[in-house]
Every structure is written in C-alpha cells, then in structure tokens.
Amino acid sequence: MCAADTQTPDYKDTLNLPETDFPMRAGLPKREPEWLARWQKLDVYHRLRQAEGRKPFTLHDGPPYANGHLHIGHALNKTIKDMIVRSHQMMGFDARYIPGWDCHGLPIEWKIEEQYRKKGRDKDQVPINDFRAECRKFADEWVDVQRQEFKRLGITGNWEKPYLTMDFHAERVIAEEFMKFLMNGTLYQGSKPVMWSPIEKTALAEAEVEYHDKESFTIWVKFKVVNGGDLDGAQVVIWTTTPWTIPSNKAVVYGKDIAYGLYEVTGTPDECWANVGDRYLLADNLAADVFGRARLGDDQWTRLRDVTTDELAGLSLQHPLAGAEGGEGEWDDLRDFRAAEFVTDTEGTGFVHCAPSHGMEEYELYRDLGMLEQVITYNVLDDGSFRPGLPFFGGKYILNRKGGEGDANKTVIDKLVEVGGLLARGKIKHSYPHSWRSKAPVIYRNTPQWFAAIDKVVGDGLDTHGKTIRERALTEIDNVNWVPRTGRNRLYSMMEARPDWVLSRQRAWGVPLTCFTKKGALPTEEDFLLRNPEVNARIAEAFEVDGADVWYQDGAKERFLGGIVNPEDYDQVFDILDVWFDSGSTHAFVLRDREDGTEDGIADVYMEGTDQHRGWFHSSLLQSVGTTGRAPYRNVVTHGFTLDEKGLKMSKSIGNTIVPQQVVDQYGADILRLWVAQTDYTADQRIGPEILKGTADSYRRLRNTVRFMLGALAHFDESDRVEAEAMPELEQWVLHRLAELDHKVRKGYGAYDFQGVFQALFQFCTVDLSAFYFDIRKDVLYCDGDSAERRAARTVLDLLFHRLTTWLAPILVFTMEEVWLSRFPGDESSVHLIDMPATPADWLNEPLAAKWAQVRRARRVVTAALEVQRTEKVIGSSLEAAPVVHVREPETLAILKSVPFEDICITSDISLTKDPSPSEAFRMPETDGITVVFEKAEGGKCQRCWKILPDVGTHKHADTCKRCSDALG
The missing domain is CATH 3.30.2320.20 (Class I aminoacyl-tRNA synthetases (RS))
Structure with a gap:
C-alpha cells in the first residue's frame, strides 16, 4: 500500500459548516443608501398605515429651524424619536410620525438680513412681501436639505407631507389660535420691560436667550439726601452693573430688615472721589467693601451712628445729574425713596437704584403701587441708542453695531465723574443674557408689547382644570408623564414664576398679530381691541387661500373690515407673533387637523432637549391650555445636551464639533444610531473619535453574533423544528432567557429606555450567546448528523433570529434589514414591515x-x-x-x-x-x-470533531469517534 493510502481522510467537507453571504465587514456608508432607496420603493411607512385594528400612537415632532445643516444635537434628537416610533410600531401600534419645521421668525430673517448686508442692501427699502418671499424661499430650500439629511440617518416618517409653519393652512390656524386669545379676553397691550435685542431690534422670549460670561462696568453712585434733617447732605450710595440705566433712574429703594449706618470719611488717599467730611448711608454688612472700592483704608472712615428704616422713610433723594449745566431739568425732580422686598445686603451697598423701564422687579414694584406713569421712561430706542433729545447722552449706543461695548456706558460714567456723582468704579465678569442668534448681549427695555395675561380668568368656559392659564398649566403638568421625572419639576417651577407671555415681535417674517385697535382709545378701555367673529372669519379664510402675506397687501384693512365696521376707525397691528406661539400651536394644525393626526388633538409623546422646558414644551402647554383647557401631550421625554469626549460644550472655535454627516461617511448611520442607544440620553452625553471607535467595536461584536446565527441556520425549514418541551435543558434555558428579554425589551421600549434595552440585548448576545451558548453548541451544529440536539439548537437559533432582528430593528435599522434579507430575500420583504413576535409565557422557567x-x-x-x-x-x-x-x-x-x-x-x-x-x-x-x-x-484525536476520546479509531470511518462515524453513515 502506498503512503497516500494510509493518510487520514479530510473530513472538513463533511461538517455542517456555516453558510452565509452575510459579510463580516459591514460597509455601511456605501450600502445604507441602497436600503433607503429600497424602503422608498416599498413605501414602508405608508404601507404600515394600511394595517387595520391597530391602536394609534403619535409622536409629535418639535420643529427644528429650517436654516442650516444638521448638527449632532439634531441627529441625537431625531434618532431617539425614530426609536420611539419604530419600537411602538413593532409592538403592535399604528405609530405615526409627521416631521415638521419651524419656518418663521428671526433665525431665518436674520440670515436674509446677513445676505442683504453683504450686498449693501437696506432691508427697510425692500417691500415687505418681497422680503417675506425671500424668507419663504430660504426656508423651503433648507427644509429640502434637512429632510435628506434626516432620511440618511434612517429616520422613518411621512417625509412626503411634513408640516411647515409657513404652509398657508398652518398660518391660518396660528392666526385663529391667536384670535382665540383675542376673543377670550387674555390678550392685552402693555408697556413693560422685556428682554430686547438692540442688534436684532426685537423683543426676545426667555427661550431665545442663552447666558454667557460678560465683562461689565460697575459703578458706585451717590444720591444726595435732601430734606433729611441732620442727614441733609449725606449721600445714599447705589451700585449697578448697567451705568447706561442711570439716566433713566426714577427711584432708590432699601430693605426693611437691613441694618444701616451713617459713615463719615476721615481721610483720603491721593486719587479718590471721596472728600474728608463726606457722609454716606450704607448697609453695615457692605460698608467696608464699599470704602475699599473707593480706595479708602480702614483708618480713613468711621461709623457715626445707626440709621433706622423709619428715618429712611422720611428722606428724599436728588439724582446725581440734578442741576447739571445743560441738563435742561431732565433730572431735577426728587427721586422716590421707599422700601422694597427685593433689596438685600449680600452685595452692592444695601440700596438699589430703580429704572423701572429697564428692570422687571422695579417695574412690578411701581405697577403694584399704581405709579407707573411717574416712573416709566422712553430713553432707549429699538437699536439700543439713547433718544436724540436726551441731554448729554442722546445718540450714544449701549452696544455697537456688532454687539460689542458701545459708547453709552463710558459717556454716563464720565458725566458722573464730572458732576461729582461717582464714588467708585470697576469691572465685573458675570453671567449675562445674550441672544442665541446674534450672540450679542440683550437689555431690558420698556416697550409697548402685546401680552397674553396668564393670571386673568379665561373667558372661554373651559375651566375644568383652572380658570386662568397659569392654573390650567400647573394642573395639567401633573396629568402628564415626564421622562425623566425631573422635567416635571423644572417646568412646574418655571410656570409658577413666569410673567405674562410676550406675544409680539417687531419683525417682518412671521404670522402677524391679526387684530385691530380703535383709534383714540386707550389700551385699558373695553373697546380698544376689535373683537368681531365675522372679521376673524374673513382673516382666516384669506390666510387659507393666500397665506399671511395678505395682511401686508395694500387695502388689507379695508378687505377685512369693510362692510362690518368702518375701517377708518381702526388701526391695523403689524407686529408678528412670537415664533414660539407658532410652534406652540402645532398641536392644532397637525394633531387636530390632519388625517394622520389624532382623534382628540393630543399627542402620545413630545420629545425634545431639556432646553425645551422653557421653549416648546412650555409654549405648547401655554398655548394649548389657553385655547383648549388641557395639555397637548400625554408623555414628555427629554434628552440632555451633547458634549465632546472631555465633557466640553461643542464649539466651532474650539474645533471639537462632531458633524453627523462625517460620522455617516466614515462609519455609517447605524453606528451613530448605536451611539444614541448606548448613551443615557436623559443626561448630557459625550461623543468623539474614541467613543465612536468603541461604538463601532460593539457593533462588530453584535454583527458577529447575527452572522453566526445566519450561518448555522442555512437550509433550515419547518421540518427541522422541535417543540420547546422536547428540547434539551440548555435550549430550554435559552428560551427562558428569551421570555425574560421579551418582557424587558417591551417594557424598556414602552418607557423610552433605549439604553436599558440595548444593554440587555448586548449582554445577552455577547455573554449568554457568543461566549456561552454558541460556544457550546458549535460542536453539535457542526459535527452532529440529523440529531435531535442539532434540530433543537437550530430551532432555538430560528427563534433567536426572529426576536433579535425585530428587537434591534428600531436601533440598527439598516443592519437588521440586511440581516433579515440575508435570510428572507424578496422584493416585498422587510424587517420593518413586521412586528416583534409574541413570546410564549410558558418559556419562563425560573427553577x-x-x-x-x-x-x-x-x-x-x-x-x-x-x-x-x-x-x-x-x-x-x-x-x-x-x-x-x-x-x-x-x-x-x-x-x-x-x-x-x-x-x-x-x-x-x-x-x-x-x-x-x-x-x-x-x-x-x-x-x-x-x-x-x-x-x-x-485516547486518540477525532479528525472530524477534534475531541480526544478512547474509542477514536475503532469505528467504520478512520480516526473518528463513534458520534462522527455515525454521522458519516
């Protein structure tokens, strides 16, 4: 016999080795667009809507602004929403998602103005409807761009028919919702200090403001006591970080429970604005600090005596600019001097200077005293400059045209030095409100604005949850499920303390305040506002056909009022609505009005970032309780902000931003989606190159798990299936784990806990399956013949396949489609067209x-x-x-x-x-x-299964164990 005849046969081809075309390398960036095209061809979203008997589930989309490419926050937000929608669909709901965009407002208008400035054009010289048309076109273009970027992330929804706040029907409904405030008596015109952007020349809502550190001038100013007996000539010292408000000062206030003293200067250094013999009234806790700021040593001042608040109550004060040459008597009247609750002795001097036109606390104090007419000024114009006729300061700017420090503060300080009104000055760095669009500081400025009164009884009869907007909102907050629960507390505290809602903006691109005021009437008079249902109906009908632009057409007033009232008796309001009113009204023209909306106009879920507690969650609640008496949502889910790997806020200037498209191009959208699923989105999350590498590694491990399943399931059919009770214990244990996971997955998805769902599935795949069950069963799967154990194992793999693909499909939308099609190819096949399979409860086996x-x-x-x-x-x-x-x-x-x-x-x-x-x-x-x-x-090594056993070599087939020899036949 030749040597070749004595060699052991090669048994490799006799093994049941895995068979699959599913590649180890995903190639997601290249392949994902193919699946997107496939889903579009299948019309997956609308096909799912055709199923009957399913309970509707609606996530209402908080509209992003249509004004730029997506950032990582957009990707996080939309991916979480998509997971919510897809998971509920696969759990048996009719899960609807209508994407939307905010198209009005300053973000878009600002972009058009930037284009004008680059071209040297003056916005005010452009007809308003031409300008609005450019804003509409700009928004429309960015809607298309963002729609494609969102779709590339695998986001499902009614992309063919999104909602846009600039659609004519939407503009009609926004106007109608505003007119409900007009008709129910909560709309009023008032003049009060609001946050004002001098750069953008408009009022801002709290949600349009962000806080950054700012270096401000700080000054200690002297107000002389007059008619004060032995205190005559003493100086009350105030401290402020806004020197520009001193020309608008109308009063000084003190605290009833603060200890005050009379202090005298006994010596001065060379450079000092105090003189020996000067007497100052100061809070005792702050006197040493004030004298230190004035460069006086501890031995250069002394305390003369106590000054009681009863004594203070009898004093009058003189403005430091009183009697100044050229002042034209502007500041000669005595200043009001009284106690106020908001004064403390923790910083400053223990006295607060009041310019009620530029401070809300001061405004409210004098409003409650009925003294607003005596203390309100109009010294600051809409561009942040002093009115031209203001002595010394006319034409000076608080901010320069780029948002930097203007010349107003310096001019005021210099004048105070000149008249001897300054005791000390310095600078302070503090957190200060800035416009989040222009990034420039804002000011408080008294202007006539339109408000919704949130503490006035709403005259609509919808008082089940309260008679005022605030009462209704606070009641409804506790009727909503908040995820996380801290969201409830945050919004509740904001709603408790918030002022009336400023509805008006002095801009051009938006839905106008569709109302008319009677000429000659005062805002406080009953007939000041025209409240006429027939007029309102005309406006609504016109907006439906031609959009809000009709408000600005020539003859609009006559068109809306003619034949009903005399147009000459009324003035037309041209302010536009706060854009938060637009988005706050979306429940009406999306949930209520659309066929794919909801029966009761209430969404199952609103889901946005934590900043929306003062934004969209807030405005939607205010708007809805004001017009319907209840909240527009049942559940509110909140995510945090996205930071870089070091926990720093992302900034283009720092260079630490992560652009979604770059992640998609490098890794694929599924890696970005997996990062979302792995993170605790309820807190701030981190992302960066190293984190994404770790996410890609987790993905690779999951991919290997499903690849093993696919390979082992080759040629599996129903004839191979084994009933659960006939399976070995190991397979029954896997079924038990599936039953446990089915409960955990459904509960987790129902609670929007994607991190919990993913961690449970990842742990199961990598520890229970790859490192345990698969590791053990490779031998049976590869080496057994048609044994009961092999059929049981493959049955379990089939059951695993159907559950893991559907459980993971809401997260890894592209990969699970690839997995599904690898096993069930076909023109009509898609994992996204099926539900998570029911899992028998009797698979649970705790013993x-x-x-x-x-x-x-x-x-x-x-x-x-x-x-x-x-x-x-x-x-x-x-x-x-x-x-x-x-x-x-x-x-x-x-x-x-x-x-x-x-x-x-x-x-x-x-x-x-x-x-x-x-x-x-x-x-x-x-x-x-x-x-x-x-x-x-x-023993010998079986050349087929590699086990070392005593019986190897004693069977029909050379160098095999009994099991392998029998398998070979």
Whole structure:
C-alpha cells in the first residue's frame, strides 16, 4: 500500500459548516443608501398605515429651524424619536410620525438680513412681501436639505407631507389660535420691560436667550439726601452693573430688615472721589467693601451712628445729574425713596437704584403701587441708542453695531465723574443674557408689547382644570408623564414664576398679530381691541387661500373690515407673533387637523432637549391650555445636551464639533444610531473619535453574533423544528432567557429606555450567546448528523433570529434589514414591515434558570483553570483536557452530573467528584466549594470533531469517534 493510502481522510467537507453571504465587514456608508432607496420603493411607512385594528400612537415632532445643516444635537434628537416610533410600531401600534419645521421668525430673517448686508442692501427699502418671499424661499430650500439629511440617518416618517409653519393652512390656524386669545379676553397691550435685542431690534422670549460670561462696568453712585434733617447732605450710595440705566433712574429703594449706618470719611488717599467730611448711608454688612472700592483704608472712615428704616422713610433723594449745566431739568425732580422686598445686603451697598423701564422687579414694584406713569421712561430706542433729545447722552449706543461695548456706558460714567456723582468704579465678569442668534448681549427695555395675561380668568368656559392659564398649566403638568421625572419639576417651577407671555415681535417674517385697535382709545378701555367673529372669519379664510402675506397687501384693512365696521376707525397691528406661539400651536394644525393626526388633538409623546422646558414644551402647554383647557401631550421625554469626549460644550472655535454627516461617511448611520442607544440620553452625553471607535467595536461584536446565527441556520425549514418541551435543558434555558428579554425589551421600549434595552440585548448576545451558548453548541451544529440536539439548537437559533432582528430593528435599522434579507430575500420583504413576535409565557422557567446559573458558575471555574494551562502552553485547545472537578456541595454535584458537563465546558472528558479538594487544585475566591485539577484527555484525536476520546479509531470511518462515524453513515 502506498503512503497516500494510509493518510487520514479530510473530513472538513463533511461538517455542517456555516453558510452565509452575510459579510463580516459591514460597509455601511456605501450600502445604507441602497436600503433607503429600497424602503422608498416599498413605501414602508405608508404601507404600515394600511394595517387595520391597530391602536394609534403619535409622536409629535418639535420643529427644528429650517436654516442650516444638521448638527449632532439634531441627529441625537431625531434618532431617539425614530426609536420611539419604530419600537411602538413593532409592538403592535399604528405609530405615526409627521416631521415638521419651524419656518418663521428671526433665525431665518436674520440670515436674509446677513445676505442683504453683504450686498449693501437696506432691508427697510425692500417691500415687505418681497422680503417675506425671500424668507419663504430660504426656508423651503433648507427644509429640502434637512429632510435628506434626516432620511440618511434612517429616520422613518411621512417625509412626503411634513408640516411647515409657513404652509398657508398652518398660518391660518396660528392666526385663529391667536384670535382665540383675542376673543377670550387674555390678550392685552402693555408697556413693560422685556428682554430686547438692540442688534436684532426685537423683543426676545426667555427661550431665545442663552447666558454667557460678560465683562461689565460697575459703578458706585451717590444720591444726595435732601430734606433729611441732620442727614441733609449725606449721600445714599447705589451700585449697578448697567451705568447706561442711570439716566433713566426714577427711584432708590432699601430693605426693611437691613441694618444701616451713617459713615463719615476721615481721610483720603491721593486719587479718590471721596472728600474728608463726606457722609454716606450704607448697609453695615457692605460698608467696608464699599470704602475699599473707593480706595479708602480702614483708618480713613468711621461709623457715626445707626440709621433706622423709619428715618429712611422720611428722606428724599436728588439724582446725581440734578442741576447739571445743560441738563435742561431732565433730572431735577426728587427721586422716590421707599422700601422694597427685593433689596438685600449680600452685595452692592444695601440700596438699589430703580429704572423701572429697564428692570422687571422695579417695574412690578411701581405697577403694584399704581405709579407707573411717574416712573416709566422712553430713553432707549429699538437699536439700543439713547433718544436724540436726551441731554448729554442722546445718540450714544449701549452696544455697537456688532454687539460689542458701545459708547453709552463710558459717556454716563464720565458725566458722573464730572458732576461729582461717582464714588467708585470697576469691572465685573458675570453671567449675562445674550441672544442665541446674534450672540450679542440683550437689555431690558420698556416697550409697548402685546401680552397674553396668564393670571386673568379665561373667558372661554373651559375651566375644568383652572380658570386662568397659569392654573390650567400647573394642573395639567401633573396629568402628564415626564421622562425623566425631573422635567416635571423644572417646568412646574418655571410656570409658577413666569410673567405674562410676550406675544409680539417687531419683525417682518412671521404670522402677524391679526387684530385691530380703535383709534383714540386707550389700551385699558373695553373697546380698544376689535373683537368681531365675522372679521376673524374673513382673516382666516384669506390666510387659507393666500397665506399671511395678505395682511401686508395694500387695502388689507379695508378687505377685512369693510362692510362690518368702518375701517377708518381702526388701526391695523403689524407686529408678528412670537415664533414660539407658532410652534406652540402645532398641536392644532397637525394633531387636530390632519388625517394622520389624532382623534382628540393630543399627542402620545413630545420629545425634545431639556432646553425645551422653557421653549416648546412650555409654549405648547401655554398655548394649548389657553385655547383648549388641557395639555397637548400625554408623555414628555427629554434628552440632555451633547458634549465632546472631555465633557466640553461643542464649539466651532474650539474645533471639537462632531458633524453627523462625517460620522455617516466614515462609519455609517447605524453606528451613530448605536451611539444614541448606548448613551443615557436623559443626561448630557459625550461623543468623539474614541467613543465612536468603541461604538463601532460593539457593533462588530453584535454583527458577529447575527452572522453566526445566519450561518448555522442555512437550509433550515419547518421540518427541522422541535417543540420547546422536547428540547434539551440548555435550549430550554435559552428560551427562558428569551421570555425574560421579551418582557424587558417591551417594557424598556414602552418607557423610552433605549439604553436599558440595548444593554440587555448586548449582554445577552455577547455573554449568554457568543461566549456561552454558541460556544457550546458549535460542536453539535457542526459535527452532529440529523440529531435531535442539532434540530433543537437550530430551532432555538430560528427563534433567536426572529426576536433579535425585530428587537434591534428600531436601533440598527439598516443592519437588521440586511440581516433579515440575508435570510428572507424578496422584493416585498422587510424587517420593518413586521412586528416583534409574541413570546410564549410558558418559556419562563425560573427553577431551570436557577439550576443553570449554578452550572455556569461551575463552568467559569473550569474555563479559568484551563486558561492557565493554555497560557503556560500545556494545551492548545480545551478539548485536550479532561479535568477533575471537586464539588463540595452535594446539591451542586448532583446538578452538574445531570447535564453533559464536559460538553458545556468544551472538554473531551470531565470527572465530577465529591472528594476533598487537593492543595494543588485551581480555585477561585468568588466560587467557593468548586476546584479543578487539570488532567489531559486520553485516547486518540477525532479528525472530524477534534475531541480526544478512547474509542477514536475503532469505528467504520478512520480516526473518528463513534458520534462522527455515525454521522458519516
């Protein structure tokens, strides 16, 4: 016989090796667009809407602004929404998602103005409807751009018919919602200090403001006491960080419970604005600090006596500019001097200068006293400059035209120095409100504005949850489920303390305040506002046909009023609505009016960032309770902000921004979606190159798990299926885990806990499956013939496949489609067209799970012991081992003997004994009572399954064990 005839046959081709075309490398950036095109061709979203008998579930989209490419916050936001929608759809709901865009307002108008400035054009010279047309075109273009960028992330929804706040029907409904405030008596015109952007020349809402550090001038100013008896000539000192408000000062206030004293200067340094003999009234807690600011040493001033608040109540004060040459008597009247609750002695001087036109606390104080007419000034114009006729300061700007420091503060300080009105000056860095669009500081400025009164009884009869807007809002907050719960507390505290809603903006691009005022009437008079249902109906009908532009057409007033009232008797209002009113009204023209809206006009979920507690959540609640009496949402889900890997806020100037498109181009959208699923979105999240590498590694491990399943399921059909009760214990244990996970996944998705869902599935795939079940069952799957164990294992893999693909599909939308099509190809096939399969409750088997927890505990000791031998090069494979396992507890020993423990440990043989453990045995501190003594397996190596067994070579097929020889036939 020749040498070739004595060689062992190559049994590789006789094994049931995995068969799959599913690639190890995903190639997501290239392949994802193919699936997007496929879904569009299948019309997946609308096909799902055709299913009957499903309970509707609607996530209402908070509209982003249509004014630029997406940032990472957009990607996080839309991906969370998509996971909510897809998971609820696959759990049996009719889950609807109508994407929307905010198209009006300053963000877009500002962009058009920037274009004008670059071209040297003057906006005010352009007809208003031409300007509005450019804003509309700009928004429309960016809607198309953002729509494609969102779709590239795998976001499902009614992309063909989104909602836009600039659609004519939307503009009609926004106007109608405004006119409900007009008709129910909560709309009024008032003049009060509001946050004002001099750069943008408009009022701002709190949600349009962000806080940044700003260096401000700080001054200590002297107000002389007059008619004060022995205090005559003494100086009350105030401190302010807004010198520009001094020309508008009308009063000084003190605290009723603060200890004050009379102080005298006894000596001065060379450079000082105090003189020996000067007397000052100061809060005792702050006197030393004030004199230090004035450069006076501790030995250069002394305290003369107490000054009671009763004494203060009888004093009058003189403005430091009183009697100044050229002042034209502007400041000659005595200043009001009284107690106020908001004065403290924690900083400053213990006295507060009041310019009620530029401070809300001062405004409210004098409003409640009925003295507004005496203290309101109009010194500051809309561009932040002083009115031309203001002595000394006319034409000076608080901010320059780029938002930097203007010349007003310096001019005021210099004038105070000149008239001897300054005691000290300096600078301070503090947190200060800035417009989040122009990034320039804002000011408080008294202007006539339109407000919704939130503490006035709403005259609409919808008082089930309260008679005022505030009462209704506070009641409804507790009727909503908040995720996380802290969102409730945040919004509740804001709603408790908020002032009336400023509805008006002095801009051009938006829905106008569709109302008319009677000429000659005062805002406080009953007939000041025209409240006429017929007029309102005309406006609404016109907006439906031609949009809000009709308000600005020539003859608009006559068109709306003619034949109903005399147009000459009324003035038309041309302010536009706060853009938050637009987005706050979306529940009406999306949820209420659309066929794919909701029956009751209420959304199941609103989901946005935590900043929307003062933005969209806030305005939507105010608007809805003001017109319907209830909240527009049942659940509110909130996510945090996205930071870089170091926890820093992303900034283009720092260079730490992550652009979604770059992540998609490098890794694919599924990696970005997986990052979202892995993070706790309810807090601030971090993202960066290293974090994305870790996410890609998690993805690779998951991909390997599903690839193994696909390979092992090749040619599986129904004839291979085994009933659960006929399966080995190991398979029954996997079914138990599936039943556990089914409950956890559905509960997690229902609670919007994607991190919890993903962590449970990832742990299951990597620990329970890849490192345990698959590792054990490779031998049966590859080497068995048509055995009961192999059929059971493949049945379990089939059950695993259907659950893992559907459980993970809301997160990994592209990959799970690829996985599904690898097994079920076809023109009409898609994982996104099916539901998560029902999982039988009787798969749960707690006693079996407890038993297999013991088995796995023992297995860990054995595998650790073998790893030591592998590291020391004693063995190369665990199949070379036949360890002896010493088990102290009889119950544990019985459990291990009741299962094929050598197969579970992937050894050729194993011995289980209750004999005492020898000293050289391997042991693990955390697994007391189980030790392992290493022994090598005896016998020959089966050339088919590689087990080392005594019977190898004694069967029909050369160099095989009995199992493999039988499998070969």
